[in-house]
Amino acid sequence: xxxxxxxxxxxxxxxxxxxxxxxxxxxxxxxxxxxxxxxxxxxxxxxxxxxxxxxxxxxxxxxxxxxxxxxxxxxxxxxxxxxxxxxxxxxxxxxxxxxxxxxxxxxxxxxxxxxxxxxxxxxxxxxxxxxxxxxxxxxxxxxxxxxxxxxxxxxxxxxxxxxxxxxxxxxxxxxxxxxxxxxxxxxxxxxxxxxxxxxxxxxxxxxxxxxxxxxxxxxxxxxxxxxxxxxxxxxxxxxxxxxxxxxxxxxxxxxxxxxxxxxxxxxxxxxxxxxxxxxxxxxxxxxxxxxxxxxxxxxxxxxxxxxxxxxxxxxxxxxxxxxxxxxxxxxxxxxxxxxxxxxxxxxxxxxxxxxxxxxxxxxxxxxxxxxxxxxxxxxxxxxxxxxxxxxxxxxxxxxxxxxxxxxxxxxxxxxxxxxxxxxxxxxxxxxxxxxxxxxxxxxxxxxxxxxxxxxxxxxxxxxxxxxxxxxxxxxxxxx
Numbered sequence: 428x429x430x431x432x433x434x435x436x437x438x439x440x441x442x443x444x445x446x447x448x449x450x451x452x453x454x455x456x457x458x459x460x461x462x463x464x465x466x467x468x469x470x471x472x473x474x475x476x477x478x479x480x481x482x483x484x485x486x487x488x489x490x491x492x493x494x495x496x497x498x499x500x501x502x503x504x505x506x507x508x509x510x511x512x513x514x515x516x517x518x519x520x521x522x523x524x525x526x527x528x529x530x531x532x533x534x535x536x537x538x539x540x541x542x543x544x545x546x547x548x549x550x551x552x553x554x555x556x557x558x559x560x561x562x563x564x565x566x567x568x569x570x571x572x573x574x575x576x577x578x579x580x581x582x583x584x585x586x587x588x589x590x591x592x593x594x595x596x597x598x599x600x601x602x603x604x605x606x607x608x609x610x611x612x613x614x615x616x617x618x619x620x621x622x623x624x625x626x627x628x629x630x631x632x633x634x635x636x637x638x639x640x641x642x643x644x645x646x647x648x649x650x651x652x653x654x655x656x657x658x659x660x661x662x663x664x665x666x667x668x669x670x671x672x673x674x675x676x677x678x679x680x681x682x683x684x685x686x687x688x689x690x691x692x693x694x695x696x697x698x699x700x701x702x703x704x705x706x707x708x709x710x711x712x713x714x715x716x717x718x719x720x721x722x723x724x725x726x727x728x729x730x731x732x733x734x735x736x737x738x739x740x741x742x743x744x745x746x747x748x749x750x751x752x753x754x755x756x757x758x759x760x761x762x763x764x765x766x767x768x769x770x771x772x773x774x775x776x777x778x779x780x781x782x783x784x785x786x787x788x789x790x791x792x793x794x795x796x797x798x799x800x801x802x803x804x805x806x807x808x809x810x811x812x813x814x815x816x817x818x819x820x821x822x823x824x825x826x827x828x829x830x831x832x833x834x835x836x837x838x839x840x841x842x843x844x845x846x847x848x849x850x851x852x853x854x855x856x857x858x859x860x861x862x863x864x865x866x867x868x869x870x871x872x873x874x875x876x877x878x879x880x881x882x883x884x885x886x887x888x889x890x891x892x893x894x895x896x897x898x899x900x901x902x903x904x905x906x
Contacts, residue, residue, distance in 0.1 A: 430449050430450070430452040430453035430456060430463070431449075431450065431453040431460060431462060431463040431466060433449040433453075434446045434447075434449035434450040434453055434463070434466055434467075434470070435466065437449055438466070438470065441637075441638075441639045442638075442639060443470060443473060443474050443637050443638050443639070444474065444638050444711070446470055447467075447470045447471065447474055447476075450463060450466050450467040450470050451467060453466070453467070454467050454483070454486070458486065459490060461487050461490045461491055461497075464483050464484070464486045464487040464490065465483070465484070465487050465497070465500065467479075467483040468480045468481075468483035468484040468487065468500065468504065469500075471483055472504060472507065472630070472631050473630060473631060473637050474631065474634055474637065474638070475631040475632060475634050475708070476631075477504070477507055477508040477631065478508065480504045480507075480508070481501075481504045481505060481508050481510075484497065484500050484501040484504045485501065487500075487501070488501050488517075493524060494524075495521040495524040495525040495528065495531060498517045498518070498520050498521035498524070499517075499518070499521045499530060499531060499534040501517045502514045502515075502517035502518040502521065502534050502537075502538055503534065503537065503627075505517060506537060506538055506541045507628065507631070511538065511541040511542045512542070514537075514538040514541060514542075515535075515538040515539065515541075515542055517538075518531075518534045518535040518537070518538040518539075519535065521534055521535070522534075522535050527558065528558070529555040529556075529558035529559035529562050529565065530555075532551045532552070532554045532555035532558065532565070533551070533552065533555045533562070533564050533565050533568055535551050536548040536549070536550075536551030536552045536555065536565075536568050537568065539551065540568070540571060540572060540575070543779070545572045545575045545576060546572075548568065548571075548572055549568075549569060549572040551568075552565045552566075552568035552569045552572065553565075553569070555568070556569075561592050562592070563589040563590075563592040563593040563596045563599065564589075564596075564598070566585050566586070566588045566589035566592065566599070567585070567586065567589050567596065567598045567599050567602070569585045570582045570583075570585030570586045570589065570599070570602055571602075573585055574602070574866075575866060577865055577866060579606060579609070579610075579873065582602070582606065583603065583606050586599040586602050586603045586606075587599075587603070590603075597622045597623075597624075597625035597626045597627075598626045598627065598628070600619055600622035601619070601620070601622040601623045601626050601629075603619065604616045604617075604618075604619035604620045604622060604623075605620075605869040606869070607619065608620070608869050608870065609869040609870075609872060609873060610872070610873070611732065611872070613724070613729055613730055613731060613732065613734065613735070614729075614730035614731070617724040617725045617729050617730075618725055620721065620722060620724075620725055621642075621719075621722050621725055623719075623721075624636045624637075624719065632658060632659060632719075633656075633719060634656075634708045635654070635656055635708065635711060635714070635717045636717070636719070638711050639711070640654075640711050640714055640716065640717045641715070641716045641717075642716065642717065642718060642722075643716040643717065643718045643726065644726065645726040645727065645728075647677065647678075648677050648678045648680055648681070648716075649678075650678070650680060651680060651715040651716055652680045652681075652682070652713070652714050652715045652716070653677070653680060653681045653682070653714065653715070653716050653717065653718065654681075654682050654683075654684060654703075654709070654713065654714040654716075654717045654718075655674070655681065655682070655683040655684060655717070655718050655719075655720055655723070656684055656717050656718065656719050656720060657684040657685065657686065657705040657720060658719045658720035658721050659720075659721065660847065661686060661688070661689060661828070661847035661850075662845075662846065662847040662849065662850040663720060663721055663850075664685060664686065664689055664720065665689070665742075665847060665850035665851055665854050666850050666854075666870075666880060667720050667721065667723050667724075668693065668696075668697070668741065668742065668854060669735075669737050669741050669854070670723045670724065670727055670729075671683065671693075671697055671700055672697065672699075672700075673727055674700065675699055675700065679701075681700065681701060682701045682702070682703050682714075683700060683701065683702050683703070684702075684703055684704075684705035684709075684720075685702045685703065685704065685705055686704075686705055686706075687704050687705075687706065687827070688827045688828045689827075689828050690702055690704055690827075691827055691828070691829045692742065692827070692828045692829050692832060695745060695829075696741075696742050696743060732879035735879045735880055736879055736882070739856060740854065740855050740856030741854055742832070742851075742854040742855055743832075743855065744829070744832040744833045744835070744836040744855060745829050745832070745833060748829055748830060748832075748833040749833045749836050749837060751833075752824055752830065752833045752834055752837060753837055755824060756800070756819075756821065756824075756834075756837065758798075758837065759798060762796050762797065762798045763796055763797050763798070763839045763840075764797075764798050764800060764837065764838050764839055765797050765798065765799050765800065765838060765839065765840060765841070765842060766799075766800050766801075766802040766821065766834060766835060766838040766840075766841045766842070766843075766848075767788070767799055767800070767801060767802065767803070767818070767841070767842050767843065768801075768802050768803050768841070768842075768843035768844060768846055768848045769782060769783050769784070769785055769788070769803060769843075769844060770782035770783070770803070770844060770846075771844065771845065771846040771847075780864045780866050780892070780893065781844050781845045781846075781864050781868075782844060783844050783862055783895045783898075783899075784895070785810060785813060785814045785815065786813070786815060787895035787896055787898075787899055788814070788815055788816070788899050789815035789816075789896075789899070790896070790899045790900045790902070790903035791815070791816060791842075791899060791902065791903050791906070792815045792816040793903060794903050794906045797816075797906070798817075798819070799814075799816050799817065799818050799819065800818070800819045800821040800834070800838065801818050801819065801820055801821055801822045802821055802822055802825070802831065802834060802835070802841070802843070802848060803822050804822055804825060805822075806820065806822050821834055828851065831848070831851060832851060832855060835848070835851060835852050835855055835857050836855060836857065838857070839858070840857065840858035840859065840860060841857060841858070841859040841860065842859075842860045842861075842862070842902065843859065843860075843861060844861065844862055844863075844864075845861060845863060845864070845867070845868055845871070849861050849881070849884065850881075852881075852883065852884075853878075853880060853881025853882075853883055853884050854881070856882075856883050857883055858883050858885070859881070859883055859884050859885070860885045860887060860902060861884060861885070861886050861887065862887050862888075862889070862895065862898045862899065862902065863886050863887065863888045863889065863898075864889050864892070864893075865888070865889040865890070865891065865892045866892065867888070871886060874888070876888075887901050887902055887905075
C-alpha cells in the first residue's frame with residue numbers, strides 16, 4: 428500500500444483527517460521517507476497538532492540536515508509552537524544555506540519578529556521584497572512590524588500592497604479586517620474576519636473547516652446540526668456569549684463548544700442553549716454545519732457599535748457561591764475591596780507585552796482605604812510577598828469560572844490587564860479598570876478610555892511601550 432500517495436490523495440480531496448491517518452501510517456512504515464515526514468508535518472499543522480508537526484519536521488531535518496526548505500518549515504513550526512529561540516536558530520541555519528532566497532529572508536524575519544526584534548525583522552522583509560517584489564507574504568511581514576510599532580495607517584497600506592500582489596492573500600485580508608474593527612468599522616471588519624481560517628498562522632485552529640465541514644451562513648437550519656466551534660481563549664468565549672441568545676431563533680439543533688471551566692456558568696445563565704465540553708475536536712459526523720465562535724458577529728450581521736452593546740449585564744454570578752465565598756473571605760467592612768490580575772496565560776505570545784509586573788503597581792499602595800485580593804490563577808507565594816501592597820490570596824478559592832464570577836461580584840471593582848477577567852467582569856456589569864499596553868488588542872480601539880463591548884470598562888493606556896508606571900500613577904490619581 429502506498430500510504431503516502433493515499434495521504435496526498437485524501438489531502439487533495441479535502442479529507443484532512445483521513446489524510447493525516449494515512450500520513451502517520453506512511454512514516455510508521457518508512458520513517459526514512461522525507462516526503463512522507465514533510466506531508467505529515469504539514470497535515471499536523473493544518474489540523475492543529477503543533478507538537479506532532481514539530482516532531483515530523485525535526486525528523487525530516489535529521490534526514491536532510493542541509494535542506495533549507497526543511498529548515499524553513501521547521502522554523503515556522505517552532506514559532507507556531509511557542510518556541511521562538513528554536514525558530515530563530517533554524518531560520519539562521521536556513522539563511523546560511525540559501526542567503527539569496529526571498530523565502531529565507533521572510534522566514535528569518537518571522538522568527539525575529541516573534542522574538543520581539545521588530546526593526547531587524549523589517550530589514551529582512553525589505554530584503555525579501557528586493558529579491559522578489561511580488562512576494563505578498565513579505566508585505567504582510569512589513570505590515571506586522573508596523574502594527575507592532577502602532578503605525579496603523581502605514582500597516583494598512585502594507586496590507587493593501589500585499590492584496591494588490593495577491594487579492595486572495597488571507598493574512599492581508601484578515602489583518603485589514605482587524606484594523607477595520609480597531610477603528611470601529613464593524614460592518615467591514617466582521618464581514619472580512621472569516622479570512623482568518625486560511626491564514627498560515629491561525630489555520631491550525633480551524634480543524635472542522637479544513638476537515639471539510641461546511642460553514643454555516645446564517646440561513647435557517649431546517650434540522651441541520653450546527654456546532655459553534657470553540658476558538659482562541661476564554662475571553663473570546665465570554666465576549667461572544669452576548670450573542671448566544673440570538674441563536675435560539677434558528678432552532679434547537681445547536682451545540683456550543685465550551686471549555687470545562689465555563690460550562691457551569693453558561694449552563695446556569697443560558698439554560699435554553701446546549702453546551703458541550705470542549706477538550707479536543709469532536710468527530711465531524713456529529714455536525715452538518717459549523718461556525719467558528721468569532722464568526723458569530725459576521726453571521727448575525729453586526730454592523731454598528733449599537734449591535735454590540737447590551738442593555739445591562741448578560742451574565743450573573745451564582746448567588747449561593749457569592750454567599751459562600753463572602754463568608755470564606757470574611758471581607759472587612761468600611762474599605763474598598765479590589766480584585767487584581769497582573770498577567771494572562773504565560774504560554775500566549777502576547778503576554779510578554781500585556782503583563783504588568785507587580786512592582787509597577789506600586790502607586791496604588793499610596794491610595795487609602797483599599798484592600799487588594801489576588802484573582803491571579805497560579806499566583807505564587809513569592810509573587811504575593813513581592814507585591815507593593817498586601818495581597819490576599821483569593822485565587823486559592825477558584826475552582827472554575829463560577830467561583831471567579833462570585834469573587835468578581837464581591838469586589839467593589841477589578842483592576843486587571845487584558846485577560847479573560849476583563850470580559851468576565853464586563854459581562855457581569857462590574858466596574859473594571861484595565862491598564863492597556865501600547866500594542867493593544869484590536870477590540871480596545873486606539874485612544875478611547877471606554878469600550879462599546881463593556882459599559883463598565885475603563886481603559887488606562889500606556890504612552891510608551893513597556894512603561895507601566897505612568898498608567899498606574901493615573902489609576903492611583905483617579906482612585
